[in-house]
Amino acid sequence: MTMIVHVDIVSAEEEIYSGRAEMVFAPAEMGEVGITPRHAPLITKLKPGEVRVKIDNNETLHFYISGGLLEVQPHMVIILADTAIRSKDIDEAAALQAKARAEEALQDKSGKLDYAQAQAQLAQAVMQLKALDKLRKRGG
Amino acid sequence: MAVGKEIRTKIASIKNTQKITRAMEKIAASRMRKTKDRMQATRPYSKKIARIIKHLAHANPEYKHSFLIKRDVKRVGIIVVSSDKGLCGGLNSNVFRKTLTHLSQWEKEGIDVDIATIGGKAAGFFSNLKANVVASSAKLGDAPHIQDIVGLIRIMLDSYNAGHIDELYVINNEFVNTMTQKPIIQQLLPVIACEIHTTLSGRHWDYIYEPDAKDILDHLLIRYVESIVYQGLVENNACEQAARMVAMKSASDNAGNLISELQLIYNKARQAAITQEISEIVAGAAAV
Numbered sequence: 001m002t003m004i005v006h007v008d009i010v011s012a013e014e015e016i017y018s019g020r021a022e023m024v025f026a027p028a029e030m031g032e033v034g035i036t037p038r039h040a041p042l043i044t045k046l047k048p049g050e051v052r053v054k055i056d057n058n059e060t061l062h063f064y065i066s067g068g069l070l071e072v073q074p075h076m077v078i079i080l081a082d083t084a085i086r087s088k089d090i091d092e093a094a095a096l097q098a099k100a101r102a103e104e105a106l107q108d109k110s111g112k113l114d115y116a117q118a119q120a121q122l123a124q125a126v127m128q129l130k131a132l133d134k135l136r137k138r139g140g
Numbered sequence: 141m142a143v144g145k146e147i148r149t150k151i152a153s154i155k156n157t158q159k160i161t162r163a164m165e166k167i168a169a170s171r172m173r174k175t176k177d178r179m180q181a182t183r184p185y186s187k188k189i190a191r192i193i194k195h196l197a198h199a200n201p202e203y204k205h206s207f208l209i210k211r212d213v214k215r216v217g218i219i220v221v222s223s224d225k226g227l228c229g230g231l232n233s234n235v236f237r238k239t240l241t242h243l244s245q246w247e248k249e250g251i252d253v254d255i256a257t258i259g260g261k262a263a264g265f266f267s268n269l270k271a272n273v274v275a276s277s278a279k280l281g282d283a284p285h286i287q288d289i290v291g292l293i294r295i296m297l298d299s300y301n302a303g304h305i306d307e308l309y310v311i312n313n314e315f316v317n318t319m320t321q322k323p324i325i326q327q328l329l330p331v332i333a334c335e336i337h338t339t340l341s342g343r344h345w346d347y348i349y350e351p352d353a354k355d356i357l358d359h360l361l362i363r364y365v366e367s368i369v370y371q372g373l374v375e376n377n378a379c380e381q382a383a384r385m386v387a388m389k390s391a392s393d394n395a396g397n398l399i400s401e402l403q404l405i406y407n408k409a410r411q412a413a414i415t416q417e418i419s420e421i422v423a424g425a426a427a428v
Contacts, residue, residue, distance in 0.1 A: 015181055029351065
């Protein structure tokens with residue numbers, strides 16, 4: 001009987017694959033690695049590339065990942081995949097965008113009265129009315 | 141017959157409204173199923189990351205990442221997750237109310253707050269409050285991608301690394317069940333000690349690290365924070381659909397009640413008009 005290892009490929013958004021395999025190939029940062037059952041515990045970062053899961057001699061599954069992390073234990077292999085290609089520059093560009101949006105939202109109130117703003121003011125007014133009601137009850 | 145024309149048009153217009161609310165209820169129900177599946181699909185990732193971080197922190201007690209160190213709190217950051225659209229009952233107001241309670245408590249303690257908002261409603265609410273909103277992200281839809289919130293999280297993490305804020309929280313609705321959603325606040329940074337520093341059971345063993353443990357720990361802690369915020373976002377989405385479904389259901393029911401009441405009034409008015417007409421005819425005949 002051939003030995004098998006349990007493989008989980010998960011990303012932050014979904015579980016991509018979960019099942020058994022004879023061997024797993026992954027694009028580690030220091031070069032491609034092949035993991036067989038009873039491999040020593042290992043953690044390494046992954047580069048964008050192809051993960052191959054060899055289920056048996058006839059069937060091999062292919063997954064493309066955009067980087068991530070590989071955890072190996074003797075009886076299981078876990079791949080924590082990133083959902084998109086990540087680099088410092090891309091992250092910083094995204095950060096700038098988020099900041100710009102916040103500033104935009106803050107300055108927007110000069111022109112049209114936003115529905116959410118109106119709702120917020122309504123909520124405040126309701127709270128004030130409630131407070132008044134309470135005071136009145138206490139008084140009368 | 142001219143009787144109760146206003147009532148009839150009123151009934152017709154309420155019926156139209158009821159059709160709309162009923163359709164929205166059905167749509168929300170089917171979307172809720174999808175968003176709930178998505179919520180469940182995100183759980184394995186953060187669970188697995190948490191386990192590896194725990195192991196790493198345990199295996200390298202001498203290396204302290206800044207995300208694991210507690211500091212004196214002078215300023216905190218909070219990420220508020222809300223929906224983009226309304227008509228979902230008290231969902232967003234509940235989150236905002238809980239946030240405001242925390243804000244006023246921090247104000248009392250003399251702690252400043254930086255706010256990052258996810259979702260259109262939170263952006264509108266907090267900009268109106270003139271709160272210190274440093275980042276925002278909106279219009280993410282039912283199936284948000286983690287890239288959509290990476291920028292926002294990055295701002296908060298940078299500001300934590302620069303020592304600008306000393307703690308980071310995320311607040312969102314928790315999906316208890318279809319009828320109940322309650323706002324919860326979670327501490328992201330520093331990563332809570334009891335979660336990480338508990339001793340692992342069994343004999344001690346360690347991983348082989350490539351390239352090295354510190355690098356991987358840095359990488360993982362960022363992913364961990366991201367995955368928790370992302371999870372909050374998808375959970376809030378499921379809550380939004382559930383809350384909308386319930387709100388629209390009660391709106392349809394209320395419309396039904398209103399219609400039957402109006403129908404009763406209309407029937408009475410019609411009957412009264414007929415009776416009056418008959419008595420007028422009888423009286424007229426008697427006079428002749």
